[in-house]
Amino acid sequence: xxxxxxxxxxxxxxxxxxxxxxxxxxxxxxxxxxxxxxxxxxxxxxxxxxxxxxxxxxxxxxxxxxxxxxxxxxxxxxxxxxxxxxxxxxxxxxxxxxxxxxxxxxxxxxxxxxxxxxxxxxxxxxxxxxxxxxxxxxxxxxxxxxxxxxxxxxxxxxxxxxxxxxxxxxxxxxxxxxxxxxxxxxxxxxxxxxxxxxxxxxxxxxxxxxxxxxxxxxxxxxxxxxxxxxxxxxxxxxxxxxxxxxxxxxxxxxxxxx
Numbered sequence: 001x002x003x004x005x006x007x008x009x010x011x012x013x014x015x016x017x018x019x020x021x022x023x024x025x026x027x028x029x030x031x032x033x034x035x036x037x038x039x040x041x042x043x044x045x046x047x048x049x050x051x052x053x054x055x056x057x058x059x060x061x062x063x064x065x066x067x068x069x070x071x072x073x074x075x076x077x078x079x080x081x082x083x084x085x086x087x088x089x090x091x092x093x094x095x096x097x098x099x100x101x102x103x104x105x106x107x108x109x110x111x112x113x114x115x116x117x118x119x120x121x122x123x124x125x126x127x128x129x130x131x132x133x134x135x136x137x138x139x140x141x142x143x144x145x146x147x148x149x150x151x152x153x154x155x156x157x158x159x160x161x162x163x164x165x166x167x168x169x170x171x172x173x174x175x176x177x178x179x180x181x182x183x184x185x186x187x188x189x190x191x192x193x194x195x196x197x198x199x200x201x202x203x204x205x206x207x208x209x210x211x212x213x214x215x216x217x218x219x220x221x222x223x224x225x226x227x228x229x230x231x232x233x234x235x236x237x238x239x240x241x242x243x244x245x246x247x248x249x250x251x252x253x254x255x256x257x258x
Contacts, residue, residue, distance in 0.1 A: 001056030038118025052150040076199035077191035088209035096128035134178040
């Protein structure tokens with residue numbers, strides 16, 4: 001049983017964010033970084049599956065600059081067996097397709113039984129990378145996984161997915177498969193002192209991100225802080241009925257919610 005877990009380095013939740021000079025992303029020069037929240041839960045589920053099986057290997061993978069190795073070292077300290085670092089700069093300017101394509105090239109020969117990703121990243125929040133990666137690898141996928149039936153692990157795996165309007169779905173997936181994990185699915189473990197020491201001896205393999213001419217026709221044009229504007233409109237001129245009619249017209253034609 002081999003499980004690959006994708007992990008991403010993002011800005012700390014408490015960091016004060018400022019837009020970079022080119023207005024293409026935030027200025028990351030003086031802010032602390034952390035592991036993407038849902039990716040931490042994905043790692044925890046992988047470790048628990050390995051423990052339930054009593055054997056196997058958990059491989060963590062990230063795409064980013066050299067600073068992203070911090071995420072991998074933390075994952076190794078928590079119990080992952082080895083790591084793959086897909087080295088790439090300007091990751092925030094890469095589309096989900098390009099990211100998924102680079103990762104697919106790095107992990108395809110691993111022939112993993114399962115690939116886990118977080119549901120979405122805390123910065124861009126596209127929620128597309130895992131789904132596109134499954135398509136590129138030619139394996140089935142499940143999104144918004146909120147529970148994994150570890151007792152069902154064999155040639156297939158039974159998982160619980162969150163649907164719309166409070167509905168849920170249990171479904172069995174033939175392996176290999178890819179799952180995107182929702183935050184809060186379990187209690188994340190901390191890295192122990194023993195784990196931190198052991199992580200120093202574990203392998204981190206660097207892989208150059210493969211070039212791909214197709215960028216998925218998607219790019220960031222501009223990043224900016226929300227504008228705080230107060231615009232008050234008086235409707236109906238004091239007549240409640242006329243105001244109600246004008247409000248409905250605005251909701252229908254301007255806001256388009258009716």
